[in-house]
Amino acid sequence: MAALRAEAVTVPALELExxxxxxxxxxxxxxxxxxxxxxxxxxxxxxxxxxxxxxEFGIAPSDALGAxxxxxxxxxxxxxxxxxxxxxxxxRIMMRIGAINSHILHGRGLEPITYGPGGVPxxxxxxxxxxxxxxDEKP
Numbered sequence: 001m002a003a004l005r006a007e008a009v010t011v012p013a014l015e016l017e018x019x020x021x022x023x024x025x026x027x028x029x030x031x032x033x034x035x036x037x038x039x040x041x042x043x044x045x046x047x048x049x050x051x052x053x054x055x056e057f058g059i060a061p062s063d064a065l066g067a068x069x070x071x072x073x074x075x076x077x078x079x080x081x082x083x084x085x086x087x088x089x090x091x092r093i094m095m096r097i098g099a100i101n102s103h104i105l106h107g108r109g110l111e112p113i114t115y116g117p118g119g120v121p122x123x124x125x126x127x128x129x130x131x132x133x134x135x136d137e138k139p
Contacts, residue, residue: 008099009074023057023127041085058127
C-alpha cells in the first residue's frame with residue numbers, strides 16, 4: 001500500500017535507459033493529458049486507448065504498455081493497469097509521469113547509453129514513423 005501512496009517510483013537503471021527516447025516521453029506526456037481529462041479512472045478502455053496513443057508516436061502497443069507500467073510502478077509486472085489507474089488516482093499518475101520525464105530531460109538528456117551489460121549495444125524502446133491518413137502530395 002505504501003508504494004501506491006508514493007509520488008514517484010524508483011525505476012531500475014536499464015529500464016530508465018529504455019525510456020530515454022523522445023517518442024516515449026511524448027507518449028507518456030500524452031498519457032498524462034489523457035488522465036487529466038478523465039473525470040473518472042474506473043472502467044477506462046486503457047488497452048485500446050494506450051494502443052491508439054502509442055500508434056501516434058510509432059511505438060508498439062506492448063512497448064507502450066511496458067513503458068507506462070514502468071513509469072507508474074517501477075516494475076515490469078503487476079496488476080492490470082485498469083486496476084492501478086483508479087488506485088493511483090489522477091494526481092499520482094501525473095506526478096509519476098512528470099517525475100520520469102523530468103529526470104530524463106534534466107539528467108543526461110535524450111542520449112542513451114551506448115552499451116548495456118556485457119558490452120552488448122543498447123537500444124531504447126523503438127519507434128517507427130507513424131503512418132499518415134493521407135500521403136503528402138506535392139503540386
